[in-house]
Amino acid sequence: MARRNANATALSERLSPFQKVYLWLVAGFILGPFIPLIIQSFAFRWAWPDLLPSTWWLEQREKSVLPLSWDYVISPYSQVWEATLNTVFIGCAVTVICLIICLPAARVLARESFRGKPAFEFFLSMPLIVPEAAIGIALLMIFIQIGLAGTYTGIIIVHLIPTIPYMIRMLTAVYQGLGRDFEEQAMILGASRWQILRMVTLPMLLPGVVAGALFTFLVSTNIFLLTFFMGQGKIITLPTLLFSKIAGGTLDASAAGITLVVTVPGIILLVVTERFIKEEAFGKGFGN
Amino acid sequence: MGDSAPNELARLRRERRLMLLQLLPVVLVLTVLFGGALVLGVMQSLGFAPWFGVNTFPDFSYFGVLWSQASFWQSLWLTLYYAVAATILSLILGILLALALVRTFPSKTLYKYLYKLPLMIPYTVGIALAVIMLGNGGMLSRLMAFAGLIDDPAQFPQILKTHMGWGIIAVYVWKQTPFVALTIYAVLLGVGRETEEAAAILGANKRQIFFLVTLPQILPGIISSTLIIFAFNIGAFEAPFILGGGFPDTLPVVAWRYFNDADYTLQLQGMATVVSIALIAGGILYSYLAIYRRYERRIGRQ
Known part of the structure; x- marks a missing residue:
C-alpha cells in the first residue's frame, strides 16, 4: 500500500487530464476525416460552403441515365470488383510464398546462434529502410527487359521485398516463444523429423503463423508504389485504382465511395488480426 | 572418447x-x-543500357548533368524537408500516444482498435482524406466560411499543392503516428514499469522519470521506427505526386517523370536520380545508426 501511495506522487496508472484530451484529439484526427468522406460518397450536389449536401445521391438516382456514386462504384465500369479480386489474389500468393521461404529461416534465427548473426538480421531488415522508389524503378528496368513488367508474377515477386522483414520478425518471435522441449520429447520418443514437424511443431506454431500470414497479406494489400510501377497500368489493385481516381487532386462522390471500399479490407483485417498479433513483435530494435 | x-x-x-x-x-x-x-x-x-543502344559505361556525365541542375538540389531539399518534418511530428505524437496507452482507462480495448486503423489502410486513402479535409473546397474551408472568416473558396489559405507541403506532411503524420505509437507501446510493455516506479519512490518527478528513465528505455523503439518511416518518406511517391506543389517536385517524382519521358534516353538520367536517392538515404540512415550505436556504447548498453 505504501508503494501505491508513492506512485500517486509522480507515477499514476490513470490518465492525466492532458492525456485524456490528447486521446480524444488523436481519435478525432484519425477518424474525423472519414465523416465528410462518407457524406461525400452519398452526395449528389454538395456546393461550397454548405456543410451538408443540398441534394443526395438517392434523390437523383431515378432521374439519371448514367450511374451515380454508389451505383457507379458497384458497377463494372468502376473496376472496383476487378481491383478487389487482384488485390486478394496477389495478397494470397505473396503470403503463401513468403511463409514458405521465411518459416525455415525464422526457425534458425530463433534457435541457433552463428557468426555474423546480427549482420544477417540487419540484412533481412534492409528492405524496410531502402527507399521504395529507388528499388521500384531499378527493378522495373530489369523486369521490362525480362518481360515480367505488367504481369502477376512480377508484382508478386516485388511484393516479397517489403513483406519478408515483417514475416521474419513475427515468425522468429513465434519460434522463440515455442521452446524446443516438446520437439525434443517427441524425438526421444522416436518420432521422425517429418512427424515432429507435422504433429508437434506445426500445431503449436499455428496461431503465430496465422498472425504472420494475416499481417503479410495486409502489407501486400497496402502496397501502392511497387504495384503501380510493376503493374504498368495493366494490373490494377485497390490502392492503384484509388490513386488513378484522385490523381487530379479532387475527390468526387464516386471517388469517395471507392476510398471507402478501399478502407474496408483494412477494417476487416484490423478486427481479425488484433486477436492474433502480439504487440511485442513490433518492439524489436533495429540491428541490435 | x-x-x-x-x-x-x-x-x-x-x-x-x-x-x-x-x-x-x-x-x-x-x-x-x-x-x-x-x-x-x-x-x-553510369551509362550501361545496350537495349537503347547506349553503352558508354563507365560514364559519370548523367550524375554530372543531374547534380549541376539547381532544380535537383531544390528537389532534394523538399524531399528531405517533408521527410524530416513528418518524421519528427509523428515521433512526438506517437510517443505521447504510447505513454497514454500504457495507462489504464475505460474503453481501452476499443481505443487500441481505433488508433491502428491508419496502419491498416493504404496511403492513397490518407491522400483522399487530405483532399476532402484540406482542399480549397474542403471541410476546413467550409467550416471557416461557416464561422464567417472567409466568403469565397479562393480566400482559403492554400494548404495542398504548395511547397510548404502541409498536406503531404499531414498524410504522413496521420499514417505514421500509430506506427510509432505501436512500436513504442510494445517496447514499454516489454520493459514493464518497475524502473519507473523505483525512480518515483526515490523521489524523481515526472519530467525526470520521463527523460532519465523512460526515454533511454524506449530509445531502441524510437530508432527503429524513425528509421523505417524516414526511409519511407524519402522514397514516397503518391503523396507528393498528388498533393505536392508541382515543379520542383520531390526526387522520387522527378525520377518517375524522367522515366516516363517520351525521350527514353532520359531514363538513364532517371536512374541517376534513383541512385542519388538511395545514396542520400543510405548515408543519412547510416550516420543516424552510427550516432545511436556510439550513444549506446557510451551509456554502456552494448
Missing part, C-alpha cells in the same frame, strides 16, 4: 549445412532482387 570426437564434428557439420539450407531461400530472394536492382541500377546510371 577418441572415437566420438570425429562423430561429434561430423554431426555439427551436418547441422551447420542444414542450417544454411534453411536460410538459403530467403537469402536468395533478397540477394537476387536487391543485389540485382542495385548492380543494374548503378550500372545504368
Whole structure:
C-alpha cells in the first residue's frame, strides 16, 4: 500500500487530464476525416460552403441515365470488383510464398546462434529502410527487359521485398516463444523429423503463423508504389485504382465511395488480426 | 572418447549445412532482387543500357548533368524537408500516444482498435482524406466560411499543392503516428514499469522519470521506427505526386517523370536520380545508426 501511495506522487496508472484530451484529439484526427468522406460518397450536389449536401445521391438516382456514386462504384465500369479480386489474389500468393521461404529461416534465427548473426538480421531488415522508389524503378528496368513488367508474377515477386522483414520478425518471435522441449520429447520418443514437424511443431506454431500470414497479406494489400510501377497500368489493385481516381487532386462522390471500399479490407483485417498479433513483435530494435 | 570426437564434428557439420539450407531461400530472394536492382541500377546510371543502344559505361556525365541542375538540389531539399518534418511530428505524437496507452482507462480495448486503423489502410486513402479535409473546397474551408472568416473558396489559405507541403506532411503524420505509437507501446510493455516506479519512490518527478528513465528505455523503439518511416518518406511517391506543389517536385517524382519521358534516353538520367536517392538515404540512415550505436556504447548498453 505504501508503494501505491508513492506512485500517486509522480507515477499514476490513470490518465492525466492532458492525456485524456490528447486521446480524444488523436481519435478525432484519425477518424474525423472519414465523416465528410462518407457524406461525400452519398452526395449528389454538395456546393461550397454548405456543410451538408443540398441534394443526395438517392434523390437523383431515378432521374439519371448514367450511374451515380454508389451505383457507379458497384458497377463494372468502376473496376472496383476487378481491383478487389487482384488485390486478394496477389495478397494470397505473396503470403503463401513468403511463409514458405521465411518459416525455415525464422526457425534458425530463433534457435541457433552463428557468426555474423546480427549482420544477417540487419540484412533481412534492409528492405524496410531502402527507399521504395529507388528499388521500384531499378527493378522495373530489369523486369521490362525480362518481360515480367505488367504481369502477376512480377508484382508478386516485388511484393516479397517489403513483406519478408515483417514475416521474419513475427515468425522468429513465434519460434522463440515455442521452446524446443516438446520437439525434443517427441524425438526421444522416436518420432521422425517429418512427424515432429507435422504433429508437434506445426500445431503449436499455428496461431503465430496465422498472425504472420494475416499481417503479410495486409502489407501486400497496402502496397501502392511497387504495384503501380510493376503493374504498368495493366494490373490494377485497390490502392492503384484509388490513386488513378484522385490523381487530379479532387475527390468526387464516386471517388469517395471507392476510398471507402478501399478502407474496408483494412477494417476487416484490423478486427481479425488484433486477436492474433502480439504487440511485442513490433518492439524489436533495429540491428541490435 | 577418441572415437566420438570425429562423430561429434561430423554431426555439427551436418547441422551447420542444414542450417544454411534453411536460410538459403530467403537469402536468395533478397540477394537476387536487391543485389540485382542495385548492380543494374548503378550500372545504368553510369551509362550501361545496350537495349537503347547506349553503352558508354563507365560514364559519370548523367550524375554530372543531374547534380549541376539547381532544380535537383531544390528537389532534394523538399524531399528531405517533408521527410524530416513528418518524421519528427509523428515521433512526438506517437510517443505521447504510447505513454497514454500504457495507462489504464475505460474503453481501452476499443481505443487500441481505433488508433491502428491508419496502419491498416493504404496511403492513397490518407491522400483522399487530405483532399476532402484540406482542399480549397474542403471541410476546413467550409467550416471557416461557416464561422464567417472567409466568403469565397479562393480566400482559403492554400494548404495542398504548395511547397510548404502541409498536406503531404499531414498524410504522413496521420499514417505514421500509430506506427510509432505501436512500436513504442510494445517496447514499454516489454520493459514493464518497475524502473519507473523505483525512480518515483526515490523521489524523481515526472519530467525526470520521463527523460532519465523512460526515454533511454524506449530509445531502441524510437530508432527503429524513425528509421523505417524516414526511409519511407524519402522514397514516397503518391503523396507528393498528388498533393505536392508541382515543379520542383520531390526526387522520387522527378525520377518517375524522367522515366516516363517520351525521350527514353532520359531514363538513364532517371536512374541517376534513383541512385542519388538511395545514396542520400543510405548515408543519412547510416550516420543516424552510427550516432545511436556510439550513444549506446557510451551509456554502456552494448
